[in-house]
Amino acid sequence: MKIDFTLNGEQREIDVTPMSRLLDVLRCDFELTGSKEGCGEGECGACTVFVDGKAVNSCLIPVAQMQGREVRTVESLASNEMLSDVQQALIKFGGTQCGICTPGIAMMASAALEAEPNASRARMRELMAGNLCRCTGYQLIIDAVISAAEARRRHG
Amino acid sequence: MTKPGHSFVGHSVNRVDGHAKVSGRAIYVDDISMPGMLHGRTVRSKVAHGTLKDIVFDAAFDWSDITTVTAKDITGPNFVALMEEDQPALVPMGGKIMHHDEPVALICGPDKSKVDAAMAHIDQQVDELPAVLSIDESRAANTLLYGDDNIFKAYTLEKGEGLDEAFAAADHIVEGEYFTGAQEQMYIETQGMIAHWQDESLHITGSMQCPYYIHNAMKSLFGLEDEAVVISQAVTGGGFGGKEEYPSMLAAHVALLAKKAGAPVKIIYDRSEDVAATTKRHPCLVKHRLGLNAHGEIVAADVDITFDGGAYVTLSPVVLSRGVLHSIGPYKCPTLRVVGRMMATNTPPHGAYRGFGAPQTTFAYERQIDKAARVLGMDPVEFRLRNRLNLGDETATGQILKNSVASEKVVREVMAQAEKEPPNDICMPKAVQDVKRGRGFALYYHGAGFTGSGEDRLKGRVAVAVNKQGEFEVRSASTDIGQGAFTIFTQIAATTLGVDVANVKVVQPNTKMVPDSGPTVASRTCMVVGGIVEQAANGLKEKLQAYGESKGLDCGDVLALAEAHAKDVGELAFETTYKSPPGIHFDDQTYRGDAYPCYGWAACLVDVAVDPDTYEVTVERCIHAVDVGKAVHPIIVKGQIEGGTMQALGWALWESVLYKNGKVMNPSMTDCIIPTAMEAPELETIIVEEPYPHGPHGAKGVGEIPMDGPAAAVANALQDALGKSFDVVPMLPETIAEVLKGGPA
Numbered sequence: 001m002k003i004d005f006t007l008n009g010e011q012r013e014i015d016v017t018p019m020s021r022l023l024d025v026l027r028c029d030f031e032l033t034g035s036k037e038g039c040g041e042g043e044c045g046a047c048t049v050f051v052d053g054k055a056v057n058s059c060l061i062p063v064a065q066m067q068g069r070e071v072r073t074v075e076s077l078a079s080n081e082m083l084s085d086v087q088q089a090l091i092k093f094g095g096t097q098c099g100i101c102t103p104g105i106a107m108m109a110s111a112a113l114e115a116e117p118n119a120s121r122a123r124m125r126e127l128m129a130g131n132l133c134r135c136t137g138y139q140l141i142i143d144a145v146i147s148a149a150e151a152r153r154r155h156g
Numbered sequence: 157m158t159k160p161g162h163s164f165v166g167h168s169v170n171r172v173d174g175h176a177k178v179s180g181r182a183i184y185v186d187d188i189s190m191p192g193m194l195h196g197r198t199v200r201s202k203v204a205h206g207t208l209k210d211i212v213f214d215a216a217f218d219w220s221d222i223t224t225v226t227a228k229d230i231t232g233p234n235f236v237a238l239m240e241e242d243q244p245a246l247v248p249m250g251g252k253i254m255h256h257d258e259p260v261a262l263i264c265g266p267d268k269s270k271v272d273a274a275m276a277h278i279d280q281q282v283d284e285l286p287a288v289l290s291i292d293e294s295r296a297a298n299t300l301l302y303g304d305d306n307i308f309k310a311y312t313l314e315k316g317e318g319l320d321e322a323f324a325a326a327d328h329i330v331e332g333e334y335f336t337g338a339q340e341q342m343y344i345e346t347q348g349m350i351a352h353w354q355d356e357s358l359h360i361t362g363s364m365q366c367p368y369y370i371h372n373a374m375k376s377l378f379g380l381e382d383e384a385v386v387i388s389q390a391v392t393g394g395g396f397g398g399k400e401e402y403p404s405m406l407a408a409h410v411a412l413l414a415k416k417a418g419a420p421v422k423i424i425y426d427r428s429e430d431v432a433a434t435t436k437r438h439p440c441l442v443k444h445r446l447g448l449n450a451h452g453e454i455v456a457a458d459v460d461i462t463f464d465g466g467a468y469v470t471l472s473p474v475v476l477s478r479g480v481l482h483s484i485g486p487y488k489c490p491t492l493r494v495v496g497r498m499m500a501t502n503t504p505p506h507g508a509y510r511g512f513g514a515p516q517t518t519f520a521y522e523r524q525i526d527k528a529a530r531v532l533g534m535d536p537v538e539f540r541l542r543n544r545l546n547l548g549d550e551t552a553t554g555q556i557l558k559n560s561v562a563s564e565k566v567v568r569e570v571m572a573q574a575e576k577e578p579p580n581d582i583c584m585p586k587a588v589q590d591v592k593r594g595r596g597f598a599l600y601y602h603g604a605g606f607t608g609s610g611e612d613r614l615k616g617r618v619a620v621a622v623n624k625q626g627e628f629e630v631r632s633a634s635t636d637i638g639q640g641a642f643t644i645f646t647q648i649a650a651t652t653l654g655v656d657v658a659n660v661k662v663v664q665p666n667t668k669m670v671p672d673s674g675p676t677v678a679s680r681t682c683m684v685v686g687g688i689v690e691q692a693a694n695g696l697k698e699k700l701q702a703y704g705e706s707k708g709l710d711c712g713d714v715l716a717l718a719e720a721h722a723k724d725v726g727e728l729a730f731e732t733t734y735k736s737p738p739g740i741h742f743d744d745q746t747y748r749g750d751a752y753p754c755y756g757w758a759a760c761l762v763d764v765a766v767d768p769d770t771y772e773v774t775v776e777r778c779i780h781a782v783d784v785g786k787a788v789h790p791i792i793v794k795g796q797i798e799g800g801t802m803q804a805l806g807w808a809l810w811e812s813v814l815y816k817n818g819k820v821m822n823p824s825m826t827d828c829i830i831p832t833a834m835e836a837p838e839l840e841t842i843i844v845e846e847p848y849p850h851g852p853h854g855a856k857g858v859g860e861i862p863m864d865g866p867a868a869a870v871a872n873a874l875q876d877a878l879g880k881s882f883d884v885v886p887m888l889p890e891t892i893a894e895v896l897k898g899g900p901a
Contacts, residue, residue, distance in 0.1 A: 096174060134396070
């Protein structure tokens, strides 16, 4: 079936099996390999993308549901070569190690900061609880996200 | 331009792989596609023990575009080379199935969904045999899996004489039995590999820790020469030991399929296959007895350790060795005996996991030390300080500690931090009434680098070079699996060369391009390989300066010398081989001597809160002081400590691999849980630097030590909170309920 949707700001059309997972379509058909598969059951969050601005697990979504929707992937976070504040903070504070969870973490953190820019550390832990990381123990990820939030507040 | 003499060591420069990773551009094995690439799957056994009679491919299914491989397609010796030649790449017809989910056949094809569908059309005919599923059943040896006693390996470590007399003379005896369960590494990137053959040579790219282990295994399996096998590491999404030995098996499978299909083949495990089939931390039973005198000193120790090795030898003898060597801990003890054995069972082989045997025995001795303090009525921290090893003291193997001991410093640092206000971000919900709270402590050490004479046998090599473009390259087989190896190598090399970190690149490990630096394991990458990087960089610098002198150039500007050399002469490489520091001797037969060139030291304090109705445990505070010699990159070191701490807390409280008849029953992230950011406490991490004279800039290992002690600190805190002894890992709510009921723990 043919599906029209917006992908990272561009109108795209694809002919695809409707039950294909959005994650596979992004990775295989559009070669956007930034979204990762860690579990395939919505547990780890490595495949997090935005659909109409909302963070979702792309491994759980049949692509048929994307008709007319707006999809954004980790590849859209940086503009040109300029990393977003969240991405820069993840590097600076050591919030990325092996990096396989990082695209999902960067996406979820960006969504969390939009939704609750004044979240406390404890609240940020709740917001990030759908994204598993095995390397960091989460401390440096939370440091990075909270620091990005503080910087946004400072710069208005 | 950075002036010569500037040190990048001790500074948290941006990770060299940071940009690629946060932007989603880092290329992991599953992100790689090749023209004509086929997708492979592994057909696995459905019993824990049996004889494979036949594999039947359903005649009604269309196999036209599916390639199938069985053991018949293996022309060379059918085993995955590691320590022993016991583990086949595929179980042969008529051969023994030794564990559930053991590979028996392989298939591949162009259409992934059709390959998946084909899996349902393959039948195995098996004569089932009685399975050995526990340490006890293995020791009973009613069914023999290995030799005449099911023991893969045994070690005895003894010190002093008259153990029985020492116990008879002791004022107190503390006795305990401790069981720790299997633990899944749960790297977020599952295992994956791609192979293709080109002009009779085999090329493999994938997720791995040890390219040369795979190189060795493929040479043996296919009868190929060194240069006919090229193993390259893709960006790797975590390992923690889980990608030390298992990737050789997966490499064998993609290589066999690619050979028969005549096309590149990729296998990426899904999570359930990865959890069900790959290695985990060894389950371990420790019986530990301590004799104490009335002054509060340890006078005797008698330790009996049994590990469950699973179905094949893999690396288990080395895990056993490390477990045995760490089983007395950083404490003085004049008379002791440690007996350790590694048993064969029909469980998927257990293998390398961060800590490598030490977390299991550390849990036992740090519970014992806590109980000893209780028996003596002493403060547990005071008791540890009284008995700790100090400079000049002798370890269990008779090693005299000549330098780099931080046993007191780590304790003092933790206790000072505990005086400060807690971060208080993570607490038991206020709605819970009558919360039971407790505090636990642990002190431990971890030998850095290979056990005993291992580093002398390995002879790790590294080259630092100026390439044809005049750029500096570090050529090492040490993989960056997230621990930051490439970043610290650039810091060490740039500091030695006197150039900017931006002028040094670490070559992505590829056996054609890099010498064998030894495996990326055992907390050795910074301390041992980082040291070779430093020496090689120094050698290269001297050669460049000699070249500069001969040409009358300014020898202070190494970057300019490199550019001049590249332009006029071409590439220049300097290779160095590791040499053990002088005065380090270990006897592998008697287990006496310098077990490790140096030790890292750590102390951990944990505050727990227990819900009195559900027995859920919240870790409200975790203070961890870890001695790393020198933090080459403080943020990377902090990340190593915190990641290891969280894996240890996870092992202690939440992570449980469930087996039934030798099969993993919870092979998913939903059922085999790991902690989320909500379970993680605000980690209070203290980096202690007690320099190791033979490490680069004083650095020693950091990767494993944070895994060793927190589980014991949790158990000690639970005893403090609930007044009962918790001697089993993991301490799930149901475990706690049973202990409180007085039933078996």
